[in-house]
Amino acid sequence: MNDKVDKLVIFLAKRDGIDKLVKTFQYVSKLVHWHAEATQPAIAQRFKHWEVASGLSRKAFRTGRFLTGFNLLRRNPGSTPTLRFLAVLANSGEMVYWFFDHFLWLSRIGTLDQNLARRMSFISAFGESFGYIFFIISDFIIMKEGLKEERKLVSEDSKDAKESVRKIRGDRVMRLMAVAANVADLVIALADIEPNPFCNHAVTLGISGLVSAWAGWYRNWPS
Numbered sequence: 305m306n307d308k309v310d311k312l313v314i315f316l317a318k319r320d321g322i323d324k325l326v327k328t329f330q331y332v333s334k335l336v337h338w339h340a341e342a343t344q345p346a347i348a349q350r351f352k353h354w355e356v357a358s359g360l361s362r363k364a365f366r367t368g369r370f371l372t373g374f375n376l377l378r379r380n381p382g383s384t385p386t387l388r389f390l391a392v393l394a395n396s397g398e399m400v401y402w403f404f405d406h407f408l409w410l411s412r413i414g415t416l417d418q419n420l421a422r423r424m425s426f427i428s429a430f431g432e433s434f435g436y437i438f439f440i441i442s443d444f445i446i447m448k449e450g451l452k453e454e455r456k457l458v459s460e461d462s463k464d465a466k467e468s469v470r471k472i473r474g475d476r477v478m479r480l481m482a483v484a485a486n487v488a489d490l491v492i493a494l495a496d497i498e499p500n501p502f503c504n505h506a507v508t509l510g511i512s513g514l515v516s517a518w519a520g521w522y523r524n525w526p527s
Contacts, residue, residue, distance in 0.1 A: 397435025
């Protein structure tokens with residue numbers, strides 16, 4: 305029990321940990337609002353306020369996060385020219401997303417002209433989608449390389465080989481979680497770029513948001 309509490313404290317001490325928790329609040333409240341809107345409008349409105357407040361608080365908490373893209377490229381640019389090129393594209397798109405998300409937040413809280421919100425939302429979502437596409441491609445390439453390496457190692461009966469296989473499989477699980485989160489966030493971004501009945505439906509957005517939040521929760525949970 306104490307170990308779980310310690311891990312929760314460590315998780316919530318991270319900026320990403322808090323973000324995933326508040327993201328869970330945001331999209332659970334979206335689903336509750338949708339479910340209760342027709343039968344219990346007063347309760348639905350309360351959850352709508354919770355959804356909006358959660359979304360705005362996440363944007364405030366992410367101030368300055370666009371700079372992390374530079375740090376990621378500096379520390380881990382990629383092991384091959386292809387992966388380095390994909391990393392530049394992916395992180396560039398994400399940096400555009402985080403940067404313009406600041407202006408979206410300021411326009412929604414009334415500090416900037418509220419008419420800017422739609423334009424900032426489009427630019428931010430476009431950068432987000434662009435980045436996620438290349439993050440997903442990179443993860444699939446790395447997982448494919450990992451499978452090839454794993455096939456070579458499984459025939460070896462040594463402690464080092466077994467440890468390497470364990471690490472490859474652990475990395476693959478984390479990358480699958482990343483792909484799930486990025487695909488889910490891509491659906492949410494597409495709802496901003498090109499509104500349509502499927503992506504903009506409350507259930508689609510709610511489930512996508514929770515998939516992204518819980519996949520991120522899994523990836524950030526202390527081992």
